[in-house]
Amino acid sequence: MKIALLGYGKMGQIIERIALERGHEIVMRKKSSDSFEGLSNADVAIDFSVPDAAVGNISACLNGNTPVVSGTTGWLEHYHNMVGLCEEKQGAFLYGSNFSLGVNLFFNLNEYLAKMMAKFPEYKASMEEIHHTQKLDAPSGTAISLAKDIIENSDYSSWALKDAKQDEILIDAKRIENVPGTHTVAYDSNVDRIEITHTAHSREGFAYGAVIAAEWLVGKTGVFSMKDVLEL
Structure with missing residues (x-):
């Protein structure tokens, strides 16, 4: 080819x-x-x-x-x-x-979790993504895809990089030297926290x-x- x-x-x-x-x-x-x-x-x-x-x-x-x-x-x-x-x-x-194969499996896991968590409004969704300092866009495309899948399977309407409203998913985008990519989706309530994370070891x-x-x-x-x- x-x-x-x-x-x-x-x-x-x-x-x-x-x-x-x-x-x-x-x-x-x-x-x-x-x-x-x-x-x-x-x-x-x-x-x-x-x-x-x-x-x-x-x-x-x-x-x-x-x-x-x-x-x-x-x-x-x-x-x-x-x-x-x-x-x-x-x-x-x-x-x-x-x-990444692992990230695409993570996408499916995120979608499944979003459907489960939609029944429990006491949990607030948020995300964190960390990439290398050469990455030009923020949030990452992966984070946007994760947020989109949550939005499509819940009552959230959008995402925000700061000052997220009640119906928005807060995405904390960090840039750190030599980090290929880490994404965490979390659901927080007053009593506990549920999170899933994908961490890339290399490109x-x-x-x-x-x-x-x-x-x-x-x-x-x-x-x-x-x-x-x-x-x-």
């Missing part, structure tokens, strides 16, 4: 190594200022860039009929536009706020999942997520 890497920072380089180990070929390595020359040679593109570049990268792939996997976060206000473009071009697009899991997603996406048409890849 021939892969175009859109974004060649730390994650892009780890993805490259894992892809090569799995027998794939890297035909394009795009940094932010580079052109899209060589994209047409790829069977699939993997976008781990920056928020300002994501929409342009995904659009170039869909307009050029190249399946694209994106793990860039911080641009989701444009997500529905990309879905519309994918449908218009009859392309293939897979977005994931987190490609390897994110990169491996992105390559697996790219392998799965080739030959398909439509808009997908890691739930489709993992059959969750």
Whole structure:
């Protein structure tokens, strides 16, 4: 499989190594200022860039009929536009706020817990996410996905980074050197606290999942997520 890497920072380089180990070929390595020359040679593109570049990268792939996997976060206000473009071009697009197998299992656990806790309004939901200091967006895409699943299965209406109202989920976003990613969902009452936590030990899991997603996406048409890849 021939892969175009859109974004060649730390994650892009780890993805490259894992892809090569799995027998794939890297035909394009795009940094932010580079052109899209060589994209047409790829069977699939993997976008781990920056928020300002994501929409342009995904659009170039869909307009050029190249399946694209994106793990860039911080641009989701444009997500529905990309879905519309994918449908218009009859392309293939897979977005994931987190490609780790463990995190996607954690998503399912969070959703199940939210359904349980919705019956007990005396518990107030909150979240904490910790990432490395190079991460540009806050809260993380993973935290937003977790909050979205709680909102869809409870009476919460939104999330907030500070001064959360009664119907909002407070997300405490912290940036600490050399932390790949930790997410905690908590429910507090006057008498006790329930929490679930996922802690990433390295970025390897994110990169491996992105390559697996790219392998799965080739030959398909439509808009997908890691739930489709993992059959969750």
